[in-house]
Amino acid sequence: MKKTDFFDEERLFFDLKNLYEGFGYKQFKMSKFEEYGVYLENKKFLRSPYVITFTDLNGKLMALKPDVTLSIVKNTKATNLQSEKLYYKESVYRPQGATKEFKEISQVGLELIGDVDGYGILEVLSLAGKSLGAIDKNFVLDVSHLGVVLGLMEEYGIVNGDEVLAYVSSKNVHDLKTYCQQKGIDPAFADKVSLLLSAKGSFCEVLAIAKQVATNEVSKQAVDELQIVCDSFGTMGYGDKVRLDFSIINDTDYYNGIVFVGYVSKSPSLVLSGGRYDKLAGKFADVKALGFAIYLNELAMYKQTQYGDETDVLVLYSQNSDYAKVLEYAQQQTDLGKKVLVAKTAPADKKFAQVVEL
Amino acid sequence: MINIALPKGRLGEKVYKMLEKAGYACDEFDKDSRKLIFTDEKNGVQYFWVKPSDVPIYVQRGAADVGVAGKDILLEYDADVYEMLDLKIGKCRMAVAAKNGYRDDLSKPLVVATKFVNIAKEFYAGKNRDIDIIKLSGSIELAPILGMSDVIVDIVETGTTLKENDLGVIETILPISARLIVNKAKYKFKNDEIDNMVQNLKKELPDD
Numbered sequence: 001m002k003k004t005d006f007f008d009e010e011r012l013f014f015d016l017k018n019l020y021e022g023f024g025y026k027q028f029k030m031s032k033f034e035e036y037g038v039y040l041e042n043k044k045f046l047r048s049p050y051v052i053t054f055t056d057l058n059g060k061l062m063a064l065k066p067d068v069t070l071s072i073v074k075n076t077k078a079t080n081l082q083s084e085k086l087y088y089k090e091s092v093y094r095p096q097g098a099t100k101e102f103k104e105i106s107q108v109g110l111e112l113i114g115d116v117d118g119y120g121i122l123e124v125l126s127l128a129g130k131s132l133g134a135i136d137k138n139f140v141l142d143v144s145h146l147g148v149v150l151g152l153m154e155e156y157g158i159v160n161g162d163e164v165l166a167y168v169s170s171k172n173v174h175d176l177k178t179y180c181q182q183k184g185i186d187p188a189f190a191d192k193v194s195l196l197l198s199a200k201g202s203f204c205e206v207l208a209i210a211k212q213v214a215t216n217e218v219s220k221q222a223v224d225e226l227q228i229v230c231d232s233f234g235t236m237g238y239g240d241k242v243r244l245d246f247s248i249i250n251d252t253d254y255y256n257g258i259v260f261v262g263y264v265s266k267s268p269s270l271v272l273s274g275g276r277y278d279k280l281a282g283k284f285a286d287v288k289a290l291g292f293a294i295y296l297n298e299l300a301m302y303k304q305t306q307y308g309d310e311t312d313v314l315v316l317y318s319q320n321s322d323y324a325k326v327l328e329y330a331q332q333q334t335d336l337g338k339k340v341l342v343a344k345t346a347p348a349d350k351k352f353a354q355v356v357e358l
Numbered sequence: 359m360i361n362i363a364l365p366k367g368r369l370g371e372k373v374y375k376m377l378e379k380a381g382y383a384c385d386e387f388d389k390d391s392r393k394l395i396f397t398d399e400k401n402g403v404q405y406f407w408v409k410p411s412d413v414p415i416y417v418q419r420g421a422a423d424v425g426v427a428g429k430d431i432l433l434e435y436d437a438d439v440y441e442m443l444d445l446k447i448g449k450c451r452m453a454v455a456a457k458n459g460y461r462d463d464l465s466k467p468l469v470v471a472t473k474f475v476n477i478a479k480e481f482y483a484g485k486n487r488d489i490d491i492i493k494l495s496g497s498i499e500l501a502p503i504l505g506m507s508d509v510i511v512d513i514v515e516t517g518t519t520l521k522e523n524d525l526g527v528i529e530t531i532l533p534i535s536a537r538l539i540v541n542k543a544k545y546k547f548k549n550d551e552i553d554n555m556v557q558n559l560k561k562e563l564p565d566d
Contacts, residue, residue, distance in 0.1 A: 140546040174444040200553070243546075247440070263543040268420020270543065 015134045020087040028086040036063040045254045048094050064093040073281045076113050083114025111291035118228040128292050129238050136264035143260040144248040151219025156189040169249040171197050196246040204230040206244040254280040266301040312338040314352040326358050359402050363422035365410035369448040373426045380558040423544040429534045434474050442556050443538040446564050450515040452531040457502050471501030472511040481531050499523050
């Protein structure tokens with residue numbers, strides 16, 4: 001296997017770093033700990049409510065970071081006139097998998113805080129697309145705007161909409177229709193959502209369908225914002241890799257506006273997730289914010305296979321061997337690009353392409 | 359090629375028949391065979407049988423692109439998948455049952471025996487009722503008969519088992535049927551293939 005054939009996390013980060021720094025984003029390093037209170041107050045923003053906590057020497061309750069964005073906006077110096085452009089590579093600690101044990105999860109992310117206008121949206125979306133392309137050329141970036149569905153809900157008088165949003169995010173139109181029937185919601189609502197969710201075609205084609213549905217102020221505004229993305233499509237050059245999908249729903253207490261998720265062909269889960277979180281940022285400063293994170297642990301499928309890890313040559317030597325010759329031989333082999341293991345006895349659990357006794 | 363996880367048992371066989379009619383037959387397919395995977399290159403499908411409660415796991419993890427699971431299992435395991443179609447077969451309901459003549463005592467926590475811990479928890483949380491859950495894996499009906507629990511939360515199809523044991527349904531939680539679920543990432547990359555399958559299956563759905 002050639003060295004360039006396999007995925008390398010370090011190299012990916014190097015590429016992303018160059019990409020982000022090229023657009024003026026600065027790396028943000030932070031401590032592994034944060035005061036627990038920050039997470040307690042913003043529990044719904046976290047992907048999981050479980051946090052590893054400990055008491056520090058001053059008696060303060062601290063937490064191992066389950067999230068990076070909160071720490072960044074909490075300390076932001078950005079204002080509505082002066083934006084901050086940041087990226088990071090950090091570990092977060094969350095329960096994962098069937099065993100629900102805490103895992104250290106490595107993520108790379110990018111945040112634009114301050115004044116987020118149409119250009120800012122395009123820049124961040126374009127960087128999200130480029131980041132996915134750096135992992136795998138075969139990727140999909142799904143974009144949506146929460147305002148479209150929320151506007152529709154407002155129009156039809158749906159106040160407590162968690163259940164409705166859950167149906168939307170799983171593209172579950174059949175149960176949404178039953179729910180509307182039970183709650184006495186105008187069936188036209190479910191029909192409109194169904195139209196949005198089943199719309200097929202390019203970003204701009206799906207947007208044209210959304211325009212027919214968006215009749216109130218909130219949804220119209222959302223559609224206008226999406227129009228900016230549609231208009232600049234030529235310059236972004238992603239073709240049908242960037243799609244409009246109204247099933248993307250993030251927590252509406254914190255997120256508003258544009259939201260997006262990214263997939264790459266070999267991973268069965270989403271590898272990038274982002275969106276506009278003015279509501280969260282607004283809790284700490286008078287700013288707007290947009291960002292995304294890439295979950296490096298979801299890229300395991302791209303990592304080097306066991307095959308590439310194997311050692312090529314086993315060099316066996318004994319007490320009577322000429323040590324200088326052994327070293328010289330090993331050196332020759334590594335110069336040829338081979339991996340060498342020098343040992344007195346062969347390890348039982350490994351296989352080698354070649355065994356040499358010296 | 360679409361990978362399909364089918365639930366072992368009667369429901370899976372019914373679903374396969376629907377898929378066969380919809381144009382996704384598999385020549386290799388033989389329900390009595392011990393083979394685990396059946397492929398049909400011509401129709402572009404690969405089937406495998408898994409334990410019904412494992413279907414959402416196979417789909418969420420992307421080992422299967424699509425799968426069929428009962429609504430009960432989807433709610434209990436809370437899988438992050440698209441639920442694209444109600445197949446309208448395997449119909450039954452999730453219900454609360456108790457010994458005939460049972461009267462609820464609101465002054466103490468309700469003891470509930472069930473296989474479906476999450477569904478029971480959510481149902482009673484919605485009613486603000488304090489409960490004590492006993493998780494069982496089978497023969498749930500025994501629990502109230504032996505006085506181990508006040509009520510059970512379980513799937514009721516015809517109600518015969520309940521009747522024979524002097525039990526009765528006191529409340530329906532929700533109707534259940536088989537659903538077609540799809541892995542979110544796979545849907546992005548096999549969009550047309552999966553959408554076609556959904557459309558073709560829609561034509562084979564039984565009437566309400």
